Every structure is written in structure tokens, then in C-alpha cells.
């Protein structure tokens with residue numbers, strides 16, 4: 001029981017594939033592009049970005065490095 005209380009609320013939402021900001025369904029989030037074959041960046045309607053890990057079948061918050069990677073890919077025209 002104590003474990004459930006101390007467990008970060010954000011993780012609970014992410015396990016349910018819900019945005020931690022607006023609790024929107026991340027399965028409906030806009031796909032931005034692939035970081036790699038098994039990692040897809042998506043953007044929620046509230047502009048928060050997440051990475052879907054195909055191998056884990058789970059979403060996590062995009063890191064700063066991942067945000068930079070996708071921005072650089074967009075700048076290079078690799079992603080429309």
C-alpha cells in the first residue's frame with residue numbers, strides 16, 4: 001500500500017498511456033518522427049513530447065537530448 005502512495009504519479013499515468021500534463025491519451029498523440037527504428041517521438045495536444053518504445057510497448061517523457069535530436073532532424077529535412 002505504501003508503495004502505491006510513494007510511487008510517482010507521473011509513472012502511473014504513463015503506464016496507462018496517458019499524458020502527465022493533460023491526461024490525454026498518448027495513443028492519440030501526434031506522431032512527430034522516428035528517433036530510431038524502435039523509438040517514435042509523439043507530441044500531445046498540450047505540446048508535451050514523449051517517446052514510444054516499441055520494444056517495451058511503453059511511453060516515457062522525451063529527454064532533452066531526444067528533443068534536440070528530433071529538432072535537428074526536422075531542421076535537416078529528415079522529418080516533415
Ligand SMILES: [Zn+2]
Nearest residue numbers: 019022044046
Ligand atoms: Zn498532454
